[in-house]
Amino acid sequence: MGARDLLHDMLAAGFTLEVAGEKLLVTPASNLTDDMREALRACKPELLELLAGGNAHRLAQERPYRPSPAQGNAAHADAWDDAAIARFQARTGHIRRHGFTEQDADDLAEQMHLRDVRADYRHLCLECKHYRGRCGNHKAAGLHTTDVGRGLATMFQHCPGFSEVN
Numbered sequence: 001m002g003a004r005d006l007l008h009d010m011l012a013a014g015f016t017l018e019v020a021g022e023k024l025l026v027t028p029a030s031n032l033t034d035d036m037r038e039a040l041r042a043c044k045p046e047l048l049e050l051l052a053g054g055n056a057h058r059l060a061q062e063r064p065y066r067p068s069p070a071q072g073n074a075a076h077a078d079a080w081d082d083a084a085i086a087r088f089q090a091r092t093g094h095i096r097r098h099g100f101t102e103q104d105a106d107d108l109a110e111q112m113h114l115r116d117v118r119a120d121y122r123h124l125c126l127e128c129k130h131y132r133g134r135c136g137n138h139k140a141a142g143l144h145t146t147d148v149g150r151g152l153a154t155m156f157q158h159c160p161g162f163s164e165v166n
């Protein structure tokens with residue numbers, strides 16, 4: 001499992017992950033299984049980068065949010081109706097206003113469409129009305145800081161503080 005998937009699974013399971021210097025703090029630590037501890041150790045450098053939002057390697061990639069071929073096929077298995085197209089356009093516009101490139105916005109909006117098709121109820125910080133480059137509802141979200149790097153903002157998750165942007 002890669003760091004991105006691991007981070008998502010940890011967040012979905014209700015854990016909070018924070019960076020303190022070179023340390024990765026996971027709470028509640030008492031709920032961690034041995035397998036989780038091992039996976040966290042293996043992915044620690046990548047997790048620190050993701051959580052700090054300074055993943056130079058990922059940002060240097062040409063299309064960091066590009067859906068896989070299988071995801072692309074699934075997203076386009078059925079023809080998009082007018083509502084789906086309008087939703088896609090609204091999402092790309094919204095994502096671009098957060099400073100993402102047109103390509104990144106397209107890729108993220110396609111992933112969101114696939115999320116909808118699969119009735120997966122996770123969401124991105126980018127869809128949350130509390131997201132302004134930082135989290136404006138961090139206590140309700142279970143975060144100890146307002147910092148939400150791009151790694152976390154573009155990761156599907158269940159957040160208790162989420163409220164859909166109008």
Ligand code: SF4
Binds near residue numbers: 130131132134143159
């Ligand atoms: S409340 Fe949750 S979903 Fe909304 S910006 Fe904060 S961390 Fe992201």
